[in-house]
Amino acid sequence: MLHLVIAEAELELVPKAILDHPAIVNHARRRGKRPDEILLDGTYHHAAIKKLPDGERRGRPDIVHVCLLNALESIANKEGLLRVYVHTRNDEVIYIKPETRIPRNYNRFVGLMESLFKNRAVPRDLELLRIEEKSLEELVEELNPDGVFVMHENGEPAKPSEFGKTLSELREPTVIVGGFPHGDFRAEPPGKKISLYNAPLMAWTVVNEVIISFEHWIL
Amino acid sequence: MLHLVIAEAELELVPKAILDHPAIVNHARRRGKRPDEILLDGTYHHAAIKKLPDGERRGRPDIVHVCLLNALESIANKEGLLRVYVHTRNDEVIYIKPETRIPRNYNRFVGLMESLFKNRAVPRDLELLRIEEKSLEELVEELNPDGVFVMHENGEPAKPSEFGKTLSELREPTVIVGGFPHGDFRAEPPGKKISLYNAPLMAWTVVNEVIISFEHWIL
Numbered sequence: 350m351l352h353l354v355i356a357e358a359e360l361e362l363v364p365k366a367i368l369d370h371p372a373i374v375n376h377a378r379r380r381g382k383r384p385d386e387i388l389l390d391g392t393y394h395h396a397a398i399k400k401l402p403d404g405e406r407r408g409r410p411d412i413v414h415v416c417l418l419n420a421l422e423s424i425a426n427k428e429g430l431l432r433v434y435v436h437t438r439n440d441e442v443i444y445i446k447p448e449t450r451i452p453r454n455y456n457r458f459v460g461l462m463e464s465l466f467k468n469r470a471v472p473r474d475l476e477l478l479r480i481e482e483k484s485l486e487e488l489v490e491e492l493n494p495d496g497v498f499v500m501h502e503n504g505e506p507a508k509p510s511e512f513g514k515t516l517s518e519l520r521e522p523t524v525i526v527g528g529f530p531h532g533d534f535r536a537e538p539p540g541k542k543i544s545l546y547n548a549p550l551m552a553w554t555v556v557n558e559v560i561i562s563f564e565h566w567i568l
Numbered sequence: 569m570l571h572l573v574i575a576e577a578e579l580e581l582v583p584k585a586i587l588d589h590p591a592i593v594n595h596a597r598r599r600g601k602r603p604d605e606i607l608l609d610g611t612y613h614h615a616a617i618k619k620l621p622d623g624e625r626r627g628r629p630d631i632v633h634v635c636l637l638n639a640l641e642s643i644a645n646k647e648g649l650l651r652v653y654v655h656t657r658n659d660e661v662i663y664i665k666p667e668t669r670i671p672r673n674y675n676r677f678v679g680l681m682e683s684l685f686k687n688r689a690v691p692r693d694l695e696l697l698r699i700e701e702k703s704l705e706e707l708v709e710e711l712n713p714d715g716v717f718v719m720h721e722n723g724e725p726a727k728p729s730e731f732g733k734t735l736s737e738l739r740e741p742t743v744i745v746g747g748f749p750h751g752d753f754r755a756e757p758p759g760k761k762i763s764l765y766n767a768p769l770m771a772w773t774v775v776n777e778v779i780i781s782f783e784h785w786i787l
């Protein structure tokens with residue numbers, strides 16, 4: 350079973366410090382929600398996000414959305430060989446049941462995440478997604494992996510295919526992919542750093558390379 | 569060079585027959601556009617789309633969006649080994665320069681496509697994307713491939729890795745992936761049918777499998 354962690358994902362509700370900013374207030378009103386109920390989104394809240402620490406990389410639910418669409422619709426997931434987790438910048442972990450059908454439409458995905466932050470599980474009966482306060486270290490410890498890898502620009506170079514072979518030889522390999530647009534992890538993640546390419550890649554590209562390279566040795 | 573065609577994609581402006589439907593008129597007004605300027609979108613126009621032929625599968629710009637994000641951010645594309653085309657249900661072909669950075673935000677992508685349908689090229693100076701009236705057959709003929717493959721549920725079974733090897737041994741292989749949510753191609757596409765899995769896959773999953781399996785034999 351491959352455990353895939355989207356780590357330090359830029360997924361959060363609007364922080365208190367900018368709840369009164371006109372960019373937030375107006376966007377919330379247009380959506381018929383309260384400012385403290387909506388996801389921070391760089392596309393719409395640029396003027397407000399600039400005022401936050403790490404402002405240039407925050408508010409990127411789109412990265413989580415595309416990573417999840419790819420991971421959950423992968424052959425590996427259909428074969429029951431994959432588990433996917435989202436760890437956020439605020440040390441929360443979203444557990445996702447493999448049978449979950451993530452909304453294809455971005456705006457509906459945003460609505461789902463807002464409901465998840467509010468209710469801690471969606472839908473309430475099935476709990477396909479649930480969120481808990483948890484650090485990346487605690488999550489990795491809980492997964493009890495026999496190998497932990499961090500996908501990183503400055504990691505040990507490995508061809509995707511070779512890396513897939515390494516994963517396939519483990520019982521419970523865990524792979525950590527940064528869920529942010531650029532830059533480095535804010536906290537050093539546990540695990541061996543691996544680089545699949547000699548230039549930065551988008552998070553969803555790394556997700557695809559890892560899952561499909563793993564599949565090739567398993568299926 | 570691998571040529572990837574997203575074919576019969578469900579990407580179109582709102583058809584004349586439903587321009588007056590309240591679901592369309594209201595959505596256009598909310599977006600500050602004319603009804604004939606907006607993309608058909610199943611998420612918002614469900615009540616209107618039902619009245620169209622093939623209504624249950626139309627209005628899916630999201631599928632094109634995710635396929636393009638994956639293809640254009642792939643290692644194969646960064647290495648100059650990939651060309652991507654979108655063929656629509658109305659027999660138009662969108663040519664995309666490999667260096668194009670597709671908007672990450674879905675709503676911005678929709679705006680870009682609307683601008684493309686209106687102006688036939690965006691941005692006007694660089695023409696990173698341009699659209700022409702053209703059938704799938706005409707496009708494939710123009711690409712002058714030495715192998716054409718149609719990804720299809722009922723095709724000849726092939727492991728993704730084996731199929732990647734086949735592609736890697738050709739000079740200009742062309743792979744056709746249906747850009748619709750379910751069902752079959754409306755017109756029989758040219759090429760040898762290949763099935764990568766024993767159950768239906770989302771279009772973006774097939775795109776990922778094809779590109780990454782190809783990369784493994786090339787890089």
